[in-house]
Amino acid sequence: xxxxxxxxREKELSLREVVAAHPQISPFVIIKIDVQRRGVVFxxxxxxxxxxxxxxxxxxxxxxxxxxxxxxSLLLNDGTSIVCEPMDPDISVCPRGREPYLVEVRAGRTIxxxxxxxxxxxxxxxxxxxxxxxxxxxxxxxxxxxxxxQRLGIAMYQFCDFWRDAAQGCKFCAIAATFQKxxxxxxxxxxxxxxTLAEALKQPGRLRMIQLCCGSMxxxxxxxxxxxxMYVSLLTRMNALFNTxxxxxxxxxxxxxxxxxxxxxxxxxxxxxxxxxxxxxxKIFNWLCPGKAARIGYQGWKERLFKAxxxxxxxxxxxxxxxxxxxxxxxxFTSEEQALESTLREAEDFLSHGVxxxxxxxxxxxxTALRRQLPPSLEYLTRLAGGLDNLQRKYNVNTFxxxxxxxGNHPNTDLSRI
Ligand code: SF4
Numbered sequence: 443x444x445x446x447x448x449x450x451r452e453k454e455l456s457l458r459e460v461v462a463a464h465p466q467i468s469p470f471v472i473i474k475i476d477v478q479r480r481g482v483v484f485x486x487x488x489x490x491x492x493x494x495x496x497x498x499x500x501x502x503x504x505x506x507x508x509x510x511x512x513x514x515s516l517l518l519n520d521g522t523s524i525v526c527e528p529m530d531p532d533i534s535v536c537p538r539g540r541e542p543y544l545v546e547v548r549a550g551r552t553i554x555x556x557x558x559x560x561x562x563x564x565x566x567x568x569x570x571x572x573x574x575x576x577x578x579x580x581x582x583x584x585x586x587x588x589x590x591x592q593r594l595g596i597a598m599y600q601f602c603d604f605w606r607d608a609a610q611g612c613k614f615c616a617i618a619a620t621f622q623k624x625x626x627x628x629x630x631x632x633x634x635x636x637x638t639l640a641e642a643l644k645q646p647g648r649l650r651m652i653q654l655c656c657g658s659m660x661x662x663x664x665x666x667x668x669x670x671x672m673y674v675s676l677l678t679r680m681n682a683l684f685n686t687x688x689x690x691x692x693x694x695x696x697x698x699x700x701x702x703x704x705x706x707x708x709x710x711x712x713x714x715x716x717x718x719x720x721x722x723x724x725k726i727f728n729w730l731c732p733g734k735a736a737r738i739g740y741q742g743w744k745e746r747l748f749k750a751x752x753x754x755x756x757x758x759x760x761x762x763x764x765x766x767x768x769x770x771x772x773x774x775f776t777s778e779e780q781a782l783e784s785t786l787r788e789a790e791d792f793l794s795h796g797v798x799x800x801x802x803x804x805x806x807x808x809x810t811a812l813r814r815q816l817p818p819s820l821e822y823l824t825r826l827a828g829g830l831d832n833l834q835r836k837y838n839v840n841t842f843x844x845x846x847x848x849x850g851n852h853p854n855t856d857l858s859r860i
Contacts, residue, residue, distance in 0.1 A: 523850030602657025
């Protein structure tokens with residue numbers, strides 16, 4: 443699928459129709475999927491309502507960075523997070539193919555709208571207290587550790603070595619463009635990170651989990667040893683903040699060998715592990731993720747995840763997918779029925795080996811190679827969320843470290859709350 447979608451509203455089921463067709467799926471989750479798929483912009487009044495003393499409006503992440511007065515993201519009335527960067531209102535700059543939702547303020551209420559109709563009431567993400575502090579080295583702490591409503595995030599390495607050869611980077615990925623645009627340090631200082639974590643943890647009841655996620659670091663005696671060394675060093679020093687054997691932490695990283703996985707599990711406080719396969723199809727993976735395919739391979743990636751379950755234990759390992767990117771042309775699917783059947787069949791292989799699948803929604807960012815392509819229908823993405831949730835229940839895989847109350851970015855794991 444590619445290009446802007448002409449008359450797309452006439453060709454697809456609407457939000458209302460998809461909600462009616464899937465009474466077993468929370469309407470909040472379906473709204474979340476559609477906002478991520480189509481994007482969101484803010485009216486001037488909605489921006490003015492984002493008091494920077496109360497709400498998070500600054501963010502340094504590996505895929506996006508912002509310092510303005512626009513809310514980082516949204517919460518729905520039931521606590522569902524919508525992790526979705528605000529778009530440029532000029533959709534010719536970021537043509538996701540379908541008009542974005544609009545956040546407006548009406549009669550004192552902040553609401554999500556489409557075609558001038560209210561869809562849902564929304565709130566902005568609250569700002570954690572440490573965002574206003576600086577490290578001893580003078581850096582704003584919001585640049586060192588990012589935050590969702592329920593989670594801290596650390597990205598030690600702000601680049602990805604696959605992008606050292608542009609032909610090897612994942613085609614949907616914005617990490618290299620984000621790094622070049624923002625001219626930031628490539629590697630965070632451990633001292634800055636530990637100081638920021640210590641400050642963030644002073645706020646009682648605010649945060650549930652610490653996630654570590656950054657680009658791949660390929661160097662070392664063996665492939666990826668430098669990346670593993672970096673995490674072992676940081677996690678070992680983090681231990682001083684907790685003084686306990688294991689802490690609710692998630693490492694989203696490259697797929698490691700058994701020896702590398704054992705170093706992390708046996709020697710640090712790390713409790714869960716994720717290696718993103720990105721797309722559940724070997725042929726499309728090889729095209730979308732050429733660096734991963736060349737260095738580790740699709741089957742190698744799977745085998746390393748299956749081994750990780752033996753080491754980290756049941757319910758402590760999963761893989762992320764960029765759902766919708768399986769339609770990216772020219773290698774992708776052209777039929778939603780075929781894509782759904784194939785993706786769920788492959789997901790079942792992961793889940794039958796104890797590896798959870800975390801669905802994210804493909805957001806065609808302006809600074810990626812696939813920016814002019816078109817994500818699939820809301821109906822497809824909703825059926826995929828429901829199908830993945832059914833499989834997680836069938837195999838009793840409960841990835842609590844990546845669910846609605848811990849991460850908030852995955853429609854299928856949001857469904858585990860019911
Ligand atoms: S491994 Fe792929 S998706 Fe992950 S940061 Fe590197 S290029 Fe991006």
